[in-house]
Amino acid sequence: MMCTPMKRCFVFIWLCISSCLLCDNEKFVDKEMIIQIGDPILRKSARALSHDEILSPDIQNLIERMKATMRAAPGVGLAATQIGRSVQLAVIEDIDHRHLNAQQLADRNRYPVPFHVIINPHIYIEEGSHTIEFFEGCLSIPAFLGVVPRAESVRVECLNERAEPVVIQAKGWYARILQHEIDHLNGTLYIDRTILPTLMTEESYVKLWQGKSVQEIQASLIFNDS
Numbered sequence: 001m002m003c004t005p006m007k008r009c010f011v012f013i014w015l016c017i018s019s020c021l022l023c024d025n026e027k028f029v030d031k032e033m034i035i036q037i038g039d040p041i042l043r044k045s046a047r048a049l050s051h052d053e054i055l056s057p058d059i060q061n062l063i064e065r066m067k068a069t070m071r072a073a074p075g076v077g078l079a080a081t082q083i084g085r086s087v088q089l090a091v092i093e094d095i096d097h098r099h100l101n102a103q104q105l106a107d108r109n110r111y112p113v114p115f116h117v118i119i120n121p122h123i124y125i126e127e128g129s130h131t132i133e134f135f136e137g138c139l140s141i142p143a144f145l146g147v148v149p150r151a152e153s154v155r156v157e158c159l160n161e162r163a164e165p166v167v168i169q170a171k172g173w174y175a176r177i178l179q180h181e182i183d184h185l186n187g188t189l190y191i192d193r194t195i196l197p198t199l200m201t202e203e204s205y206v207k208l209w210q211g212k213s214v215q216e217i218q219a220s221l222i223f224n225d226s
């Protein structure tokens with residue numbers, strides 16, 4: 001996916017956004033094509049990985065290719081299913097926020113998340129967690145956006161790339177990324193959870209809604225005929 005100057009001005013709401021400036025760091029690693037909606041692999045539950053598999057050259061190489069692919073896209077998360085491997089593994093990184101102002105960062109509760117790997121994740125919604133509605137996009141469904149309700153706070157129990165157990169506590173945008181990527185590993189796409197009247201093209205978003213709040217956009221798109 002190309003990251004054009006035009007795109008960079010409006011995809012601040014895009015879940016899968018990072019920075020093209022990161023692309024050059026990975027030029028010696030093969031990148032993968034990102035599988036697009038319609039391919040059945042995106043709808044299958046991925047299988048768990050064993051300890052030995054995680055440490056194998058095959059999976060370690062897969063992690064490096066996924067890192068390069070995510071950064072080149074650019075994105076903040078990528079599931080193995082999106083590059084054709086039906087295994088419970090995703091990579092996440094959300095560190096470049098130069099396209100967001102302080103208010104936008106606060107609205108999303110978005111904070112820097114360094115590169116890491118989640119394997120065989122189990123996700124739990126924290127007690128008392130609110131539901132937050134915000135726009136999401138997906139590298140496997142290009143050029144569309146939609147409002148998705150997500151839990152504000154989650155806990156994830158998983159393994160890292162060394163097959164060590166890890167517990168992640170996440171809030172805000174990071175919690176949203178985790179929910180989006182773990183959904184991928186279970187065959188669920190964000191459009192399955194989108195408030196459907198809010199599904200739109202990026203072009204429509206820029207033309208009609210840029211700068212407006214999610215609440216305002218929903219009020220303009222959702223009509224009750226009763």
Ligand SMILES: [Zn+2]
Pocket residue numbers: 137138139140180184
């Ligand atoms: Zn996605």
